[in-house]
Amino acid sequence: MDKTAVFDEMWGQDERLRDPYVGFQEWFQGEDVARLRAKQREADTLFRLTGITFNVYGRAEAEERLIPFDIIPRIISGPEWARLSRGIEQRVRAINAFIHDIYHKQEIVKAGRIPQEMISRNDAFLPQMIGVAPPGGIYTHIVGIDLVRTGPGEFYVLEDNARTPSGVSYMLENRETMLQMFPELFSRNRVQPVQTYPTDLRQSLAACAPACTEGKPVVAVLTPGIYNSAYFEHAFLADQMGVELVEGHDLRVVDGRVAMRTTRGYTPIDVLYRRVDDDFLDPLNFNPDSQLGVPGIMDVYRAGNITIANAPGTGIADDKAIYSYMPEIVEFYTGERPLLRNVPTFRCSEADDLAYVLDNLADLVVKEVHGSGGYGMLIGPTASKKELAAFRAKLKARPGNYIAQPTLSLSTVPIFSRQGLAPRHVDLRPFVLASPKGIRVTPGGLTRVALKKGSLVVNSSQGGGTKDTWVLED
Amino acid sequence: MLGKTANGLFWMYRYLERAENTARLIETGQRIALTRLNDRDEEWGPVLQSAGTLTAFRAQDEDLNQETAINWMLRARGNPSSVLSCIEAARQNARLVRAAVTGEVWEAVNAAYMDARDLLARRVRERDLPQVLRAIRQSTSLVRGMTHGTMLRNEIYDFARLGTFLERADNTARILDVKYYVLLPSAGSVGTSIDNVQWETILRSLSAHGGFRMEYGAGAGPLEITQFLILDKRMPRSLAFCVDKLCDNLRYLHKGDRTLMPSLKQVNHLQAMYLSHDVNAIFDFGLHEFIGQILDHLGQVARQIEIDYRFYE
Amino acid sequence: MRLKIQHATEYRFDQPVSYGLQQLRKTPKTSPQQHIISWQTRVENGQKELSFEDHFHNTVELISFARNATALSVISEGEVELTDTSGVIGPHRGPAPLWLFRRQTGLTQAKSGVRAFLRDVGADGGLEGLHDLASAIRSSVRYEIGASHPGWSAEDVLEAGAGVCQDHTHVFLSCARELGVPARYVSGYLMLDDRTVQDAMHAWAEAHVEGLGWVGFDISNGISPDARYVRVATGLDYGDASPVSGLRVGGDGELLDVRIDVAQQ
Known part of the structure; x- marks a missing residue:
């Protein structure tokens, strides 16, 4: 995790174009910038018209906002995706087994792989779920695994969204918009379809009927x-x-x-x-x-x-403190080595970790255990002295409320900016469906992009945008 | 279908219809005012009354003149029947029933909303009025066109139609209720022609001007107008036409059920007792009282549909 | 000892109930100290929707009000054969893990009042200590019907110095858990020696003692539950174990009549 070398997904060293982008680049070079600008505006109109807006909390109904959409696709090769989706499947299998275990015998606690306090002191543990066995043993039917990329084969899981992951409509509408605007691009590139997601979702839910x-x-x-x-x-x-x-x-x-x-x-x-x-x-x-x-x-x-999807109480697997145990969880329930990497995580509830975090605050990202949406977090390297001091006080007051991670050097993908193509940091949320019939990962997912130069914050609530995400056929 | 969805569809189309009706009343009002020689502001009281919004207007302390009346009917947020309020409410209901209408219908209603918000963001100048009203009419017509062209003819469609025709019947009856006296044989100065401004107002408010001319030429009077607006089943805004449509759509919904829903019984009754007679019978009964009873019945039917189809718990 | 129990709850409302649900925890289970010979719950002006076992191993029945009901009756009755085990229930059985019973709830949360009380008592979490605790509570909190409010927490009860069995139990649970001892609330029936008709169910506590398992403490009566006690439901506090919890739309002007009959056969 070398901070200085940012991995760009389109351009390699010495301006060498990476393979997945070859077809795209050929097309792009033949395009007129003015036409693309017009297309970018057309995309905004299409989104407004379809009504893909989100309401800003606490504001009048009139405040419907668009999440900015960038017309440059993010492209992942078939083999890369195959490896990634095997890792995602493994993780989702483990998460469901973990939730079942936590609400039944808690073997993982008995085996000493997770301290009991991680469960007993966890607000996300829902006592009413004790002993409840949903059909097919599936607790989390719809999962969004947040990933970031740091190098050629290097993906890290940032978060497991096991409660109610959102954003899948953007994945689908982004593709729909691209198909409408640039049909020729799809005849040049063989892109795996995402449009079966709603049908898959319905089948997957129906397979869990009581x-x-x-x-x-x-x-x-x-x-x-x-x-x-x-x-x-x-x-x-x-x-x-x-x-x-x-x-x-x-x-x-x-x-x-x-x-x-x-x-x-x-x-x-x-x-x-x-x-x-x-x-x-x-x-x-x-x-x-x-x-x-x-x-x-x-x-x-x-x-x-009745079957409730996702089951109540799945938040226990979605918790940032539990996250730090995910490698153990995957191994315990699948008997396999985890295929996806976890970001090394310091649990501030533990004295040694806390001491390390306080000493190295300026290099770390600190997150609230139950927070989401990028609120209540500190990004050490970009924080001011004042912000660091304020957070230091918060950490000391409630250490158990926080975890810390090294700042990852998120990969970049070009966006269509006023100056032409310009690299911006991205993450990726693939959507996963779990049912007794198996686990299905939709090829692609939601790419969120930090539109501000150099920014690492991709959340839509804080100025992030989205991109269509392509997985190429082999 | 969910009761809530039926409710949303019903109101979505009621509001669309109401937006168009209000727009038409504004157009007529302005036209009449322009062709009058005396005080041009005088005509707006009855126009607001026809839109059912005169009392609400009076409640806000403002002079009634052409400018304030048009603004009130066109874009006042405090007026739930203003064109802007209606289009917003239609779109809000469309969001509620998003999964029941086609993508085309949704996009059309969303576009109508976006257009209306742009066009009506500030007071509309008199010279811009015709163009603004035309643009609004076009965007709401597009919703209607998409509805006809893309929606399945199932119960979703039936509730959309029920909303449309209840609102339309109500609107026609309300206009007649306000202006009934100009249609009374005793009141009309014998020998006046269709150019009688009052008669024209009624016909224009109901888009019936051209149709009436086509059917009756220039020599007709109140009896023919009354016949046309109440009983003529070819005229798409007549009471008989609207009630016929209500009947049809309730019958489609009824299909296969053993017992008749009370709402269908009520509409059947309305049709048989009020709209199956000769126009002279209406005058014998008393035009004003007749219209009053029709309005009551329409209100009852609307309430009964809510109950029969479980709009609310 | 064999007890015959009848428990009738009757509601009357001035205004009709347009919709309502009630969760009932009124069905005792067979266990080492009690054998259920027969038991049934009847509902009038309502309907049984379903039943299930909750995480405390209680049988829960969900009932709904008849549409626009102005009255509802729930009548439970049956016969139970009891054995005196000196309050010992025995080893913990699930489904809830034992650590769950160390969790305080809103009603048992220990703050300065409970902590000060514990310091004064100076009890530890052993069997003796728990008995000391129970009697200290009994002497500090006067038994007085109507003195307390059903929503009172352990802190409120200690501050007021008066309450009923529910309040005694909450204080005990708060203290036991503060000492690290798993503890639970028990709602049930108690046969009284002097009469058969009662107007409320009884409540007591159970604590998990090393070596013995769950042990009962009837704080209000200052004894260990014996063959006169029928356990019906357990939980972390009154909210988990209460015989009825529900919600309704409409039904203003509620009148409640409870009649419990516990008689030796």
Whole structure:
């Protein structure tokens, strides 16, 4: 992890074009810059029109924003992807086995591979899930594994999103937009399709239907409603899967099942893909003030009469402190060596680690254990003295709340800037579907790109954009 | 289909229809005002009344004149029936039922919303008004066109149509309710022609001007106008036409069920008792009272549809 | 000893309940000290939706109100054969791991009041220490019906110095866990020697003692549970083990009537 050498995915040393980009570069050289500029504007219009916007929290409905889209695709070779997706599959298998174990016998704790406090003191551990065995043993049906690249074959997992990973609609719409704008590019390059994702998702969910299902499983998507920042994605997925998009007040317990109010009475749901957080899922069992949930759904779930995807309580595998144990977790449950690398992680809850972190704060990235969206984190190398001092105080006050990692030198991919192609840092979130029938990784995923020169923050909430991500056929 | 979705579709199309109706009332109002010799502001009271928004306008302390009336009907956020409010509400409902309508319909309604927001971002100058109204009409027409061209003819479509025709019938009845007196045989000065400004106002407000001329030429009077706007099933904004459509769509929804839904019974009743007679019977009954009863019935049907199809719990 | 129990809960409402659910934890289970001969729960003006076993091994039944009900009755009854084990329940069995019972909850959270009380008592987490603790609580918190509020935490109870069995139990759980001892709340029936009709269920605590496993402490009565005690549900606090928890829409003006009959056969 040499900080000075940034790996650019398009250009190698001495301006040598890397293989996956050959077809793209030929096309690009023949393109007129003005036309591409117009295309970039056209893309924005297309996105606005389709309504792929996100609502900014706490603002009026009028504040719908676009996540900037960059028209230069990010390209990954077939063999590279094959290696990567084997690693992702292995990791997702391990995560499901881990969650099952944690809510049953906790063998991994008994074997001394994870300290008991990591579970017993973890807010993400959901006691109501103890002893619950969902159909097929699948707890996390839809997973987003956040990866960064640092070198030719070097991918690191940054985070495992095992609760409700979002962004898949951008993966699909980015591709759709590229197909509409640059059809010729796709005839020159053989790009593996992502468009089967909604069908795969529906099949994958249906394969997890509970035993009480009669006939074809009824699947529905549960959204917090039109004011949720990801509402577009919820509606998009329901539409693409051809299933109902429901809100809490459309549902109630009827004859021991969760049923939706249709124009002809209540119809039971077999599999609910919920995009509502655990805490708000059931006012009878969790947060009593929740208006978004379904009273009694946890009871129906525990009686085995509905499948909730992802299962409640999967946050235990999504926690940044647990993350540091992922290599052990993968080995423990798969009996294999982990194929994907973990970023070395210092747990500030441990005295030695904390001391090291305080001494080397300026070189590290510090994250909140339960934080997300890039909030509440410190990027040492770019932080001011004042920021470092403030964070030092926070760390000392609540060390258990933080982990620290070395700053990785994220790879760059060119974006189409005013000055032409310009390298920017990227990450990658491939989307994974798990069902009793197996694990499926959609070739590609969501590439997030830091649009500011030199910036490492790719989060859309903080000025990041997205790109279409290509995986080439072999 | 979810009850909530039926509700969203119903209202999405009600609001689209209402946006168009309001736009048409503004157009008519302006035209009439331009052709009048006396006070041009005077005509706007009845126009607001026809749009069902006069009381709300009066509640905000402002003078009623051409400029304030147009602004109120066109873009006031405080007026839920303003063109802008209606298009926003239609789009909001479309978001709610995003998975029920086709991508084409969604994009058309989203584009209509984006256009309306641009066009109506500030007060519209009088000389720009015709062009702005035309642009709005075009973008809402596109939604209607996409609906016809791309939507499956299933219950989703039925609820869209129910919303459209309830709103349209309501609008026609409201305009007649405000202007009924000019159609009374006793009130009309005998011998006046179709050029009677009042009659023209009614016909234009309902886009019935050309159709009426085509059908009756220039020599017709109140009896024919009443016949045309209430009973003529070829006229797409007549009460009989709209109620026929309500009947059809409720019947499609009913398909296969054993018992008749109360809403269908009510519409059948409305059709049989009010819209199957001769125009003279209406005058015998009393035009104003007749319109009043139709408005009540339409309100009841709307409420009954909500109940029958579980719009709410 | 064989007990015959009937537990009737009747609700009346001025306004109809348009929708409502109740979670019932009213079904005792057979275990070394109690054998359930018969047990059943009936619902009037409502419907049983489902039942399952929760993470504390309690049988949970979910019931719904009949549409626009203005009354609801839940009647549980059955016969239980009991054995005196001097309060010893025995080794921990799942599904919840033992460490879970060291977790404080909102109702048992130990703050300055509980800590000061523990320092005064000076008890440790052994069997003797726990008995000392129980009697210290009994003498510091006067048993008084109506003195406390169901939402009171252990801290609130110590501060007020009065409460009922639920409050005694919460203070005990708070202290035991503060000492690192796994402890749980038990709701159940107690046969009284002087009468059969009662108006509330009883509550006591169990602590996990090295070598013995779970051991019961009836703080309010200052004894170990014996053959007069029927265990119905357990949990980390009252919220987990309460016989009824629910929510409803409508149903203003609730009138509740509880009648419990515990008689020796």
